[in-house]
Amino acid sequence: MKSVPNAHQAVLATAKQMLRKGLVEGTSGNISARLPDGNIVCTPSSVDYEEMSMGDLVVVDLDGAVLEKAQGRSPTSEILLHLACYRAFDDIGSVIHAHPVWATMFACAHQPVPACVDELSMYTGGEVRCAEYAMSGSPGVGENAVKALEGKGAALLANHGMVAVGPEPAKVLHIVALVERTAQIAWGARALGGPVPLPQKANEDFAGVYQLMRSL
Ligand SMILES: [Zn+2]
Secondary structure: OOOOOOHHHHHHHHHHHHHHOOOOOOOOOEEEEEOOOOOEEEOEOOOOOOOOOHHHOEEEOOOOOEEEEHHHOOEOOOHHHHHHHHHHOOOOOEEEEEOOHHHHHHHHOOOOEOOOOHHHHHHHOOOEOEEOOOOOOOHHHHHHHHHHHOOOOEEEEOOOEEEEEEOOHHHHHHHHHHHHHHHHHHHHHHHOOOOOOOOHHHHHHHHHHHHHHOOO
């Protein structure tokens, strides 16, 4: 089971970095990491990233029971999505959920983000699938996301946003930023007549690199 050293610090630092990179606004989006004891530390619901401190983070077990709750905070409203990912994938240490604009455009169209730049395959395992729609906050969001995440580092959530998984928060944030950037590139390439697909071998080789690196 993959866990994150200094998980509280890593979650807080990455939450602030996510805001600086413009991948979230206000209190939307959320980050979690797996502690060595198997429990999960996550960002709280409805707290501004700029003002968030270590004391705002919430610890839950894999069933969602709150174990540590300083300052009366509640776990993120999408905690069920995070927990479904940890239960399904033993080799991940961190989950990020966000609603960046370009990726969410593809999620609204129920279209995958194509692996039109080879970097995407290396860091996510190839094209980013779109999970089936489920209402925000319902268990279905996590169930559908897990299916779309099989063998991948990221998935779109239909009519909602995206989710990414990986070994630790900073690396998962890199995946979120890369998916968002690739969605923007794919959109622009379509305006120029459509992206020319990469040779299948290139995508397969890079996806193989992803499988080797996924939990490192
Ligand atoms: Zn959301």
